[in-house]
Amino acid sequence: MIRVLLAEDQAMIREALAALLSFEDDIEVVAQVGRGDEVVRAAEASGPDVALLDIEMPGIDGLTAAAELRRARPQTKIVILTTFGRPGFLRRAMESGVSAFLVKDSPADKLACTIRRVLAGDRVIDPDLAAAALAEGISPLTPRERDVLGASADGATIAQIAQELYLSEGTVRNYLSSCIQKTGARNRTEALRLAEERGWL
Amino acid sequence: MIRVLLAEDQAMIREALAALLSFEDDIEVVAQVGRGDEVVRAAEASGPDVALLDIEMPGIDGLTAAAELRRARPQTKIVILTTFGRPGFLRRAMESGVSAFLVKDSPADKLACTIRRVLAGDRVIDPDLAAAALAEGISPLTPRERDVLGASADGATIAQIAQELYLSEGTVRNYLSSCIQKTGARNRTEALRLAEERGWL
DNA sequence: GCCGGGGCATGACACATGTCATGGCCGGCT
DNA sequence: AGCCGGCCATGACATGTGTCATGCCCCGGC
Numbered sequence: 233m234i235r236v237l238l239a240e241d242q243a244m245i246r247e248a249l250a251a252l253l254s255f256e257d258d259i260e261v262v263a264q265v266g267r268g269d270e271v272v273r274a275a276e277a278s279g280p281d282v283a284l285l286d287i288e289m290p291g292i293d294g295l296t297a298a299a300e301l302r303r304a305r306p307q308t309k310i311v312i313l314t315t316f317g318r319p320g321f322l323r324r325a326m327e328s329g330v331s332a333f334l335v336k337d338s339p340a341d342k343l344a345c346t347i348r349r350v351l352a353g354d355r356v357i358d359p360d361l362a363a364a365a366l367a368e369g370i371s372p373l374t375p376r377e378r379d380v381l382g383a384s385a386d387g388a389t390i391a392q393i394a395q396e397l398y399l400s401e402g403t404v405r406n407y408l409s410s411c412i413q414k415t416g417a418r419n420r421t422e423a424l425r426l427a428e429e430r431g432w433l
Numbered sequence: 434m435i436r437v438l439l440a441e442d443q444a445m446i447r448e449a450l451a452a453l454l455s456f457e458d459d460i461e462v463v464a465q466v467g468r469g470d471e472v473v474r475a476a477e478a479s480g481p482d483v484a485l486l487d488i489e490m491p492g493i494d495g496l497t498a499a500a501e502l503r504r505a506r507p508q509t510k511i512v513i514l515t516t517f518g519r520p521g522f523l524r525r526a527m528e529s530g531v532s533a534f535l536v537k538d539s540p541a542d543k544l545a546c547t548i549r550r551v552l553a554g555d556r557v558i559d560p561d562l563a564a565a566a567l568a569e570g571i572s573p574l575t576p577r578e579r580d581v582l583g584a585s586a587d588g589a590t591i592a593q594i595a596q597e598l599y600l601s602e603g604t605v606r607n608y609l610s611s612c613i614q615k616t617g618a619r620n621r622t623e624a625l626r627l628a629e630e631r632g633w634l
Numbered sequence: 635g636c637c638g639g640g641g642c643a644t645g646a647c648a649c650a651t652g653t654c655a656t657g658g659c660c661g662g663c664t
Numbered sequence: 665a666g667c668c669g670g671c672c673a674t675g676a677c678a679t680g681t682g683t684c685a686t687g688c689c690c691c692g693g694c
Contacts, residue, residue: 241538242516242537242538243537243538243539243540243541244450244453244514244535244537244538244539244540244541244543244544245446245449245537246541247453247540247541248446248449248450248452248453248541249445249449251449251452251453251455251456251541252445252448252449252452252453254452255452313445315443334445336443336444336445336446337442337443337444337445338444338445339444339445339448340444340445340447340448340449340452342445343445374670374671374672375671376671376672376673377671386623386626387618387619387620387622387623387624387626388619389619389620389650389651390650390651391650399672399673399674400673400674400675401650401651402673402674402675402676403672403673403674403675405650405651405652405653406652406653406654406672406673406674407672407673408651408652409651409652409653409654412652412653413653417588418588418589418590419588419590419651419652419680420651420652421588421622422587422588422589423588424588425587425588575640575641575642576641577641577642577643578641590680590681591680591681592680600642600643600644601643601644601645602644602680602681603643603644603645603646604642604643604644604645606680606681606682606683607642607643607644607682607683607684608642608643609681609682610681610682610683610684613682614683620650620681620682621681621682
């Protein structure tokens with residue numbers, strides 16, 4: 233029997249996935265958690281062969297949880313199962329030593345199939361997604377630019393960002409301008425959106 | 434047997450929900466669709482007692498689909514099952530004659546339970562959500578303001594919005610300014626975010 | 635009929651934002 | 665050592681945005 237840990241914040245979806253997996257004769261869900269920061273503890277208690285992690289979760293996100301789990305129990309294979317196939321997510325997942333990356337709109341039979349392949353030592357990545365991740369490359373933003381762009385989320389004004397980061401307003405403008413150019417956007421709002429989509433933050 | 438139609442765009446989630454429902458002896462999933470604009474056709478072909486609709490879907494969204502389905506087959510009860518419990522969604526759902534509104538992070542057993550109650554003629558609404566919907570009232574935005582604010586999504590510049598809606602730039606600025614005041618935001622970015630959260634779009 | 639209120643539309647003005655040129659600092663290279 | 669290139673930081677300037685006062689039109693109340 234393949235022992236599976238399931239981490240997903242939406243209870244209904246989590247239990248539905250468990251129901252789906254219960255149809256497989258060789259798979260058994262041995263633990264379910266709804267928060268990223270419970271993953272490692274649950275894994276140590278239940279000793280799964282495979283951990284199935286969502287990315288959007290309260291506590292810590294699935295990618296961070298993946299890195300921690302990898303450190304705590306390297307023998308556990310990790311499968312990321314998420315809504316958004318953002319290339320940046322895929323890149324971070326790969327860096328965290330994840331074995332597979334699935335998006336939730338692939339057909340349901342892929343799930344069991346992927347779990348088995350991962351346990352056999354394979355890596356399973358959607359080819360389209362992999363191509364997209366390679367195509368847009370790594371982030372061209374400097375650390376400081378990331379800081380500033382990140383702080384400009386939720387519609388903060390420049391003065392507030394400057395105060396928050398102990399910078400002159402002119403400097404903040406400069407970084408944002410740089411971000412706008414590098415993303416090819418028309419203003420900081422769009423720059424933020426594009427950078428997030430590409431996983432540049 | 435209760436005949437259920439399942440509409441949800443993410444294939445894996447859709448089939449997982451079907452698996453979940455298959456454990457119920459008195460429930461049968463008679464149709465599955467992945468797009469909002471296929472709901473009515475599938476309902477007419479399969480004659481379900483209950484339609485379970487997600488909101489975020491390609492084609493037309495679940496709330497619009499609900500309204501159409503209600504017109505085409507008023508005898509079919511409608512349950513909205515969605516990720517975001519935005520009060521605005523709930524309000525629109527009620528206006529569309531929906532029987533129940535569930536969020537995906539409620540426990541899985543609620544699903545079957547809700548389907549049965551709805552068929553018995555009950556309306557099932559999360560009390561917290563209902564309270565929130567009443568608390569923030571209806572949208573104070575005029576139709577034109579909604580148009581303009583909506584067009585300003587994805588970081589378009591004022592000139593572009595003006596061109597798109599055949600307005601003077603000054604007029605666009607004026608509407609946006611009005612939106613900013615009514616939402617209590619500091620700029621149009623934040624106004625957009627707040628209005629979306631409250632379902633004012 | 636005649637207001638009065640509200641939505642729609644506009645342009646002038648003040649201010650916030652984006653662009654540019656510049657300089658200091660550090661690390662790699664010749 | 666000296667040079668070069670990249671990141672960090674700044675202020676001056678042009679442009680884009682938000683606010684305001686104003687007028688038009690339509691509809692409902694008096």
